[in-house]
Amino acid sequence: MNxxxxxxxxxxxxxxxLQVSPESTTEEIKRAYRNWAQVYHPDKYxxxxxxxxxxxxxxxxxxxxxxLSDETKRQIYDIYGLEGLSAGLELATRTNRxxxxxxxxxxxxxxxxxxxxxxxxxxxGIVVTNLSLPQVLDGDxxxxxxxxxxxxxxxxxxxxxxxxxxNLEVNNHGAGTAASTVLRHQxxxxxxxxxxxxxxxxxxxxxxxxxxxxxxSTATIGIRKSLQDGSINLSNTWTSQLxxxxxxxxxxxxxxxxxVAVGWQxxxxxxxxxxxxxxxxxxxxxxxHYVHRYSSESHARIAGKYxxxxxxxxxxxxxxxxxxxxxxxxxVIGIQGISWRFEMRxxxxxxxxxxxxxxxxxxxxxxxxxxxxxxxxxxxEKFVAKPYLLWREKGKALEDKQKTSAQxxxxxxxxxxxxxxxxxxxxxxxxxxxxxxxxLIDRAVYGSLEALQKQDGTxxxxxxxxxxxxxxxxxxxxxxxxxxxxxxxxxxxxxxxMGFYDPSPGEPKQLxxxxxxxxxxxxxxxxxxxxxxxxxxxxxx
Numbered sequence: 001m002n003x004x005x006x007x008x009x010x011x012x013x014x015x016x017x018l019q020v021s022p023e024s025t026t027e028e029i030k031r032a033y034r035n036w037a038q039v040y041h042p043d044k045y046x047x048x049x050x051x052x053x054x055x056x057x058x059x060x061x062x063x064x065x066x067x068l069s070d071e072t073k074r075q076i077y078d079i080y081g082l083e084g085l086s087a088g089l090e091l092a093t094r095t096n097r098x099x100x101x102x103x104x105x106x107x108x109x110x111x112x113x114x115x116x117x118x119x120x121x122x123x124x125g126i127v128v129t130n131l132s133l134p135q136v137l138d139g140d141x142x143x144x145x146x147x148x149x150x151x152x153x154x155x156x157x158x159x160x161x162x163x164x165x166x167n168l169e170v171n172n173h174g175a176g177t178a179a180s181t182v183l184r185h186q187x188x189x190x191x192x193x194x195x196x197x198x199x200x201x202x203x204x205x206x207x208x209x210x211x212x213x214x215x216x217s218t219a220t221i222g223i224r225k226s227l228q229d230g231s232i233n234l235s236n237t238w239t240s241q242l243x244x245x246x247x248x249x250x251x252x253x254x255x256x257x258x259x260v261a262v263g264w265q266x267x268x269x270x271x272x273x274x275x276x277x278x279x280x281x282x283x284x285x286x287x288x289h290y291v292h293r294y295s296s297e298s299h300a301r302i303a304g305k306y307x308x309x310x311x312x313x314x315x316x317x318x319x320x321x322x323x324x325x326x327x328x329x330x331x332v333i334g335i336q337g338i339s340w341r342f343e344m345r346x347x348x349x350x351x352x353x354x355x356x357x358x359x360x361x362x363x364x365x366x367x368x369x370x371x372x373x374x375x376x377x378x379x380x381e382k383f384v385a386k387p388y389l390l391w392r393e394k395g396k397a398l399e400d401k402q403k404t405s406a407q408x409x410x411x412x413x414x415x416x417x418x419x420x421x422x423x424x425x426x427x428x429x430x431x432x433x434x435x436x437x438x439x440l441i442d443r444a445v446y447g448s449l450e451a452l453q454k455q456d457g458t459x460x461x462x463x464x465x466x467x468x469x470x471x472x473x474x475x476x477x478x479x480x481x482x483x484x485x486x487x488x489x490x491x492x493x494x495x496x497x498m499g500f501y502d503p504s505p506g507e508p509k510q511l512x513x514x515x516x517x518x519x520x521x522x523x524x525x526x527x528x529x530x531x532x533x534x535x536x537x538x539x540x541x
Contacts (some may be wrong), residue, residue, distance in 0.1 A: 012493055013076065013493065016493060078487065125151065125270075127351050129352070132144035148167070152165070173393070190211055202226070231257075233253055244265055245266055246265070249263050259278055285305070296320065297389065301315070314331065318343070326346075327342075328344075331374075408501075412501055419499045422499050432482075433480060469503055512524075
C-alpha cells in the first residue's frame with residue numbers, strides 16, 4: 001500500500017526504508033544506506049531462512065538507495081513515485097528544473113495513456129427517443145421521433161487512427177441517414193492531419209491539420225467541400241490554455257456558411273462551465289452551461305441556449321449510480337414548450353429521452369412540471385438512493401478488505417522476519433541504554449486509530465501484534481541512536497520503516513510509545529505522518 005492510497009503525503013516509502021527525511025542530503029542517504037546494509041547484508045547470516053529474509057530486506061535497501069542517491073530518479077520519485085520510474089517515464093539529463101521535469105512527465109504519461117487507449121476498439125453511441133404528451137392528447141402515438149448515432153475508433157498503426165460512424169434520424173416529417181469516416185495521422189509530436197468523408201444528409205469531404213504552436217496553444221486549419229452543391233468552406237481554429245483550469249478558443253469559417261465563434265471552457269474538481277457565442281451569415285446564437293459537483297456521486301446543472309429557432313433554459317441534476325453508470329434529469333422551458341429530459345450514460349454509451357409536456361407556456365403548469373419531479377427526486381434520494389449507495393459502499397469496503405487481507409498477512413510475516421534480524425542489534429543497544437540510564441522503549445504499537453482508541457491509549461501486554469496493530473518495540477529500540485534519542489521524520493508514512501507494516505490499509509493509523517528515560521516513565525501518541533522526537537519532558541506520565 002502506498003501513501004497515496006491512504007490519503008497521506010505521497011511517494012515517501014523509500015525515505016521510510018532508509019529512515020531519512022525527504023529533505024535529507026545525498027551524504028545522509030549514503031550514511032543511512034551503510035548502516036542498514038550492515039544489518040541486512042545476506043553474507044552475515046548462515047541460516048537459510050534468515051539469509052532469505054536478509055536478502056529480501058537488503059534488496060529493499062538497495063532499491064531505496066539507488067533511487068534516492070540519483071538526483072534525477074529522486075525528482076521523478078518525489079513527483080510520481082515508483083510508478084513513474086517503472087512506467088517508462090525516464091528523462092534525459094537535460095531536464096533539470098523540477099517544473100520542466102513535471103511537465104515532461106505529465107506529457108509522457110498522457111502519451112502512454114493515449115497509446116494504450118488507441119490500441120483498442122473504442123465504440124461509442126447515443127440513442128435519442130423523443131416522446132410527446134400533446135400528441136397523445138391529440139389521439140396520436142406518444143413517439144415523436146428517434147435518432148441514433150454510433151462510432152467506432154481503432155488504431156491502424158503507431159501514428160494512425162481510424163474512426164467510422166453512422167447516424168439515423170426518424171421523425172414525423174421523414175427519415176434520414178448519414179455515414180462518416182475520419183482518418184487521423186500523427187505527422188510528428190506536435191502536428192497531426194485528419195481526412196474526413198461523409199455521405200447522407202450532408203455529403204462532404206474535407207481535410208484539416210492541427211499543430212501545437214506552443215506548450216499551451218494549438219492551431220487548426222481545415223477545408224471542406226460539399227458534394228451536393230460544390231460549396232467550399234475554409235476554417236481556422238485557435239485554442240489556448242488561459243489558466244490551469246480554463247481554455248479559450250476562437251474559430252473563423254469562410255464560405256457559404258461564414259461565421260465567427262468564440263468560446264471558453266473551465267473545469268476543476270468542484271465545477272465545470274462553458275460558453276460560446278457564434279455569429280454568421282445564416283446564424284446567430286449563444287449557449288452556456290454550468291455544472292456544480294456536490295461530490296463524486298452527484299451534481300447539479302443549469303444551461304441556456306439561444307439561436308434563430310430556439311430559446312430555452314434547462315435546470316436539473318444527476319447522480320452516479322455505479323462505476324460506469326450516471327443518470328440525469330433535466331427540466332427544460334423555452335419557446336418550443338415545456339419538457340423533461342432523462343439521460344443515462346454507461347461507459348461511452350448514452351440514452352436520452354426528451355418528453356415534451358406542453359407546446360405552450362402556462363405558469364401554473366410550468367411550476368408543477370418543475371416541483372413534482374423535484375419533490376420525487378428528493379424523496380428517492382433520501383429513501384432509496386442514499387441507503388442503496390451506503391449499502392453498496394459497505395459491500396465494496398468489505399470486498400476490498402477481503403482482497404487486501406492476503407497482502408496484509410504477507411506484509412505482517414515479512415515485518416516479523418525483519419524484526420528477527422533487528423533484534424540482536426536492538427537488544428545490544430537496549431543494554432547499552434540501560435547501563436547509561438538512557439532511553440529505553442518499553443512497549444510500542446502501530447496500527448488502526450480506532451483500535452488504539454478502544455485500548456484507551458493503553459498498550460496491551462504480550463505479543464501485541466494483531467489484525468489491527470503490530471508490536472514495534474524492537475525496531476524502535478534499534479533506531480535509538482548512541483546519544484539516547486529517537487527521531488521519526490515528518491511526512492514519512494511509518495508503515496515503510498523496516499520492521500513495520502500497514503495492518504489496516506485505508507484507515508487512519510497512529511504510533512503509541514511507552515518509554516523510560518533516566519528512570520522516569522513517558523508515553524506519547526503520534527499520527528502516521530507526524531514527527532516523533534523522544535525523549536521530551538511533555539511526554540512525562
